[in-house]
Amino acid sequence: MDTSALTEPVLLLLLSLAEQPRHGYSILKDVESMSGGRVLLSTGTLYGALQRLLDHGWIERIVEDNTPRDRRTYRLTSRGRRNLQVEIERMRHLTKLAALRIARKEA
């Protein structure tokens, strides 16, 4: 399994879909709100990332008959959720390590 870190926009996008399935504009606003307005995705960046995540099987489209073509909803697959948990675990390890190193330096 590839254990290198995810880019911040992709991580925020996955976190946004981890809570509930969302459509494009909802993801855009949620990413902006989660990052406190620091990460502002353009539609080009958002759909580039969505396409790559779809290709890798990390997310999937929810197919519904009555959904209009311009407002499709995406959700995390079990593979995507597993990879997101791995990333969160990696970050948790890193923050613990950082806290330990800082504490050592201060002591």
Add this chain to the structure above:
Amino acid sequence: MITVYCWLLCLYPGSSRDEFGDEMTSVFREARSALPPALAAKISFYLREFCGLLSGALCAHLDRLFGPVIPFRRFSMQRQFRFPRSTVFLMCVILASLVLAIHKAQNVVQMKEGLPPATATAWGPMLWGLLLALALILATAAAAAAWGVLFALRRTGMHRLDGMQTWEEHRWRGPTKPGNSFRP
């Protein structure tokens, strides 16, 4: 602006445009309608959107031609011995600039003396090209050898990474090297 956006969408490969075009236009329209009235916010939004579209179209074409070229993971550090390719590229650029500068200077001197410029000779550029190629090969070999010596003497800092435990190793095997591993 919607028209400009739709024109820019035409830069995407047909398959991507068919798959996401309508959605992207709809999201752009929604985002635009929620913009604050300030001019700066509008300019920033349009710049971000149009730059995002241009880079997105480029990435989509590259992905289609060569497979996924832009990873969604960050670049990770490599522990094995690798000579940086960017150094070779920079060396090429510097050497080429140097050779061109010398060549231009010679031409100027010859023109001042009333002689025909050096480029008039047919084999001149070829000779310069051969010399450049030879110099590049020698410089690359010398740099690679120097890097190899430093690597063998463990002076590059790369070996320090060998002692590090990744979080994955720590998780599954537990800490093995107390000096470098993480202990909660």
